[in-house]
């Protein structure tokens with residue numbers, strides 16, 4: 001096999017709790033992660049020209065060593081002494097810098113694809129071990145589905161899948177830095193923590209409203225003060241029939257869960273018009 005085409009799936013956080021800030025500055029988290037059918041497409045092909053060559057449909061995205069796809073490719077090339085080159089055509093559809101692990105999932109796909117086309121024989125677990133060297137979310141992106149993520153994000157446990165539903169994803173045009181959000185979070189003073197254990201239990205019961213009622217993201221304590229539009233979009237989603245709506249990751253993307261496709265599509269259209277947003281999608285968990 002000389003080439004492979006992969007879908008790199010985005011994630012949302014059904015719940016996001018920060019347990020504490022450790023002495024070393026890292027944050028201990030407890031998050032419920034869910035992949036959705038919103039994806040980037042990666043075409044990965046062996047090439048006789050040495051090195052990693054990335055093309056992307058987004059001209060503002062780095063295509064050099066700052067791209068996580070490059071980092072993933074380089075990691076395996078160095079470890080396995082690969083001398084052939086690799087060409088990657090990266091078609092981005094996941095909103096960038098949005099709290100949806102766009103870069104991490106591309107890196108995860110690159111690890112998976114390189115393993116296949118160069119026949120490296122690495123297991124999923126071994127790919128996950130390499131992924132964590134690129135970013136805390138990469139192992140989860142290799143695992144995908146529904147998972148509880150603990151520690152600093154690297155301790156993963158598969159949990160029962162999210163019951164069938166429709167997900168409206170809306171990316172406001174503001175940019176939010178993940179670093180800034182964590183720096184402004186007073187993790188050790190949080191008065192309230194999401195019921196992550198209850199959510200995992202509701203997933204096990206296949207209880208969508210039990211999951212929805214426990215959707216919370218403590219990072220909103222930072223972002224909604226700075227960017228009121230995040231809260232406004234959440235409210236619009238709830239008023240438009242969402243079971244619940246919260247921010248994903250460190251934002252600014254907001255998502256809502258809907259039981260009916262038509263209601264989700266109407267809500268998406270309303271949000272596009274009301275907030276003048278182009279990155280609004282109706283999708284499903286997977």
Ligand code: ATP
Nearest residue numbers: 066067068096097098099100101102103104106249
């Ligand atoms: P997370 O949910 O893990 O915090 P994110 O959605 O906030 O991720 P990304 O879309 O991964 O953020 O991008 C963050 C930054 O990483 C961007 O500003 C971009 O320049 C850089 N980057 C490097 N490689 C990629 C890639 N393949 N796709 C998107 N961004 C990338």
